[in-house]
Amino acid sequence: MGRLTLVTAGMVFSGVFAGLAWAVWTIAEAPVPVSLPTLVSENLQAAGVEHPVTAVLLNFRSYDTLLEIAVLVIAGIAGISMSRTRSLEDPGLRTSDSLLYALERWFFPVMMLFAGYLLWAGSDRPGGAFQAGSVLAATAVLMRLGGVPMDFLRPGVMLRLGLTVGFSVFLVVALASALDGDVFLQYPEVITKPLIVLIETGLTLSIAMVLLALFVAAPIDPAEELEEGGAE
Amino acid sequence: MSVSLLYAFAGVALCAMGGLGFTVLEHLLRKLLAFNLMGSGVFLVLVGLAQHRGVPDPVPQAMVLTGIVVTIAATALAVVLMRRYYHLSGQTGLVVCEERKEPME
Structure with missing residues (x-):
């Protein structure tokens, strides 16, 4: 990388930076035609949940969330198909830290409880599927580092189910309402909240599974022989 | 000029810094970090700009929340790909093709 290139890039x-800052300033000064916060709070009654962010995520703009979980599943599958881990019990993948072991025993139940709380809290205060999924994934990563056997991570029914449950539940709900004569992704009014909680539970599991699968897929032992037709 | 607008401008600065890093740095991991910096800048602009009138706007917040999760997954996928690339080629940066340096016929 030459000095000239560096200066040019700078x-x-x-x-x-100047262009973007000018754009932001112009947008900030311009009057807004529609006030989205007002629009959301006016329609919050019909959303089934009391927290505006959750209402937007799972009701007003649930299309985004549906596609997002699809992207996550694809990323997870792609990550797994790249993985080169020989076995889940590989001692090289573990830390032998007694402090971690001791903490893990305390953390595991507390973090599970916390994930469950976050999932439930999402309907009326900050929280929801993404936060709960991240906490769940972090718990599983800790477990993984501590060498707790997690058989469900092997390629098989449990892994597939875990990866796809969020997307499938979401899609089934969306299609069911479409087949019932409503718009795609329009929940029936009576059972909006149970449906949202159901979708969020599925999303939590899937998000945690995707993040964990990607974490497990990452390590590659450089000394390891290539198993299938690689470059060498 | 409110505090939220300051966040938006900080986001713009992060975008520019990330863009610079993404083009200039050669190590793939640094490129990825720079790219994530750019993404964080976009999130800051979205949230900061939307609430600079004092009312938090749930719509961009939900979009950013979605974006954060996608970013984590995409970053993890990129790291997996990078390690695979390093495993196969022994390189930490993208190799410049040698043929392109030769004069064209």
């Missing part, structure tokens, strides 16, 4: 991105 100048280009200074220009980018």
Whole structure:
């Protein structure tokens, strides 16, 4: 990388900064035609949940969330198919830290409880499927580092089910309402909240599973022989 | 000028810094970090700009929440791909193709 290129790139991105800052300033000064927060709070009664962010995520703009979980599942599957881990019991993948072992025993139940609370809290205060899924995944990563056997991570029914449960539940609910004569992704009014909680539970499991699967897929032992037709 | 707008401008600065890093740095991991910096900048702009009038806007917040999760998954996938690439090629950066340096016929 030459000095000239560096200076040129610096100048280009200074220009980018100036342009973007000008754009942000212009947008901030311009009057807004529609106030989205007002729109959301006016329609919150019909959303089935009391927290505006959850209402947007799982009702007003649930299309985004549906596609997001699809992207996650694809990323998870792609990550798993790249993985080169020989076995889940590989001692090299474990830490032998007694402090971690001791903490793990305390953390595991507390974090499970916390994930469950976050999932439930999502309907009327900050929380929801994403936060709960992340906490669940973090718990599982801790378990993994501590060498707790997790058989469900092997390629098989449990892994597939875990990866796809969120997307499938979401899609089934969306299609069921479409087949019932409503718009795609329009929940029936009477059971909106149970449906949202059901979808969120599925999402939590799937998000945790995708993140964990990607974490497990990452390590590659450099000394390991290639198993299938690689470059060598 | 409110505090939220300051967040938006910080986001713009992060975007520019991330973009610079993404083009200039050669190590793939650094490229990824720079790219994530850019993404964080976008999130800051979205949230900061939307609530600079004082009312938090749930719509961009939900979009950012979705974006964060996708970012984590995409980053993890990128790390997996990178390690695979390193495992196969022994390189930490993308190799410049040698043929392109030769004069064109």
